[in-house]
Amino acid sequence: MTKNTKVNAAILIIGNEILSGRTQDTNTTSIALWLNSIGVKVNEVRVISDIEGTIIDTVNHLRKAYEYVFTTGGIGPTHDDITAQSISKAFNLEYEIHKEAFKILEAYYKVGEFNEGRQKMVWMPKNANLILNPTSGAPGFNVENVFCLPGVPSILKSMLGGLKDKIVGGDPILSHTISLKTVESEIAKSLTNVQEDNKDVEIGSYPFFQAGKLGVSIVIRSEDQSKIDKCGKEILKFINKKKIEVVDR
């Protein structure tokens, strides 16, 4: 297989609790940082409700638009956990007991504790591939390029490592941050010039307010370290000329 230099992905957060503002999503950050480290760039995130039709339509759109899709949430034992059956419908697959998942959970729980509620968690799309869960037993799964993970952040994080062999990333996305004691308007024009001279590098400018400090972080991102270095030098050049202070952050 020829390695793609650029590989993209979408994240789909399934859960009314994020949309209502009750729960702060942190899974996007965890997944995005991990994907970056293996050379996969997240191009889009969507957060949707626990509604079957919405899940089916969104998954069917995203799985065609991106190389990988990661869903979070909705694979637990309660009535509002409808991700597995929705994915089955999206792929036109039977929704059935996954024998290997059944064996895993039967061994995980004490005799008599693998009750009806827990057994719901072994219902999956036919022939789904399991994603092992070192924290709480119940596996996630993938069908083709759609990877379904739980919503609880600590459990999700513990499962990412086990995904590594299933994802073929491109070149890792490298980044370099230069933080400055200045305001964006001071550097806007010079930074535009650097961006125009380096169109294939992503240069972002982010104001920060932290511990009484007002400043701007410039973030340079590329798969090519030499391109980052070139931009960094050009930025430092105008910063020195303007006598702007570089700060730790």
Added chain:
Amino acid sequence: MTKNTKVNAAILIIGNEILSGRTQDTNTTSIALWLNSIGVKVNEVRVISDIEGTIIDTVNHLRKAYEYVFTTGGIGPTHDDITAQSISKAFNLEYEIHKEAFKILEAYYKVGEFNEGRQKMVWMPKNANLILNPTSGAPGFNVENVFCLPGVPSILKSMLGGLKDKIVGGDPILSHTISLKTVESEIAKSLTNVQEDNKDVEIGSYPFFQAGKLGVSIVIRSEDQSKIDKCGKEILKFINKKKIEVVDR
């Protein structure tokens, strides 16, 4: 105007820094909680890159699909701030200097400090309505049902109050949470029965792990307090029967 009982919205987070995992989005939570309080329910959130075509297409989709759209990010002075010109293109409007915004920033900055970078922030879609910014001067704006806010969380929060007169909400969305010392599988079946008997109420079940406590929060949401009360009673009934402990959270 007849008041709609259900009013919906989408949030569009514009910014590579969220997609890369570098910055944790918190604006979704701030906007969603505030919208709930004035009777607007967030049905979808999308996070997209700073790419003009992507912004235009997404805004044009969302503004037709939902009653309100709130964008965050991309209205500052740097080259990666392209929300205002993208919104102009989405609505087929001229992108031009907004006279009122110009006056506000001219008065806000000291003489000589309203430089070229800062002047970029008064370029907006023709006839845009301003959203005042009590924190840092530069206003946001809305065109029809699309409201454009900045990405910096503290500034965004300070601007929400000024939006109240521009948004016509429905009935406030009420919620009641019951937190339990149990695991989801213990209550899954009984909770399904309550949901089936109360189809127009949203009942969510969320496991938590906090300070050594393992538990489940059940969240009941509706515009109608009496429906929440009815569900709450039915849930407490099966909880008492199962001798499950209710906990503070």
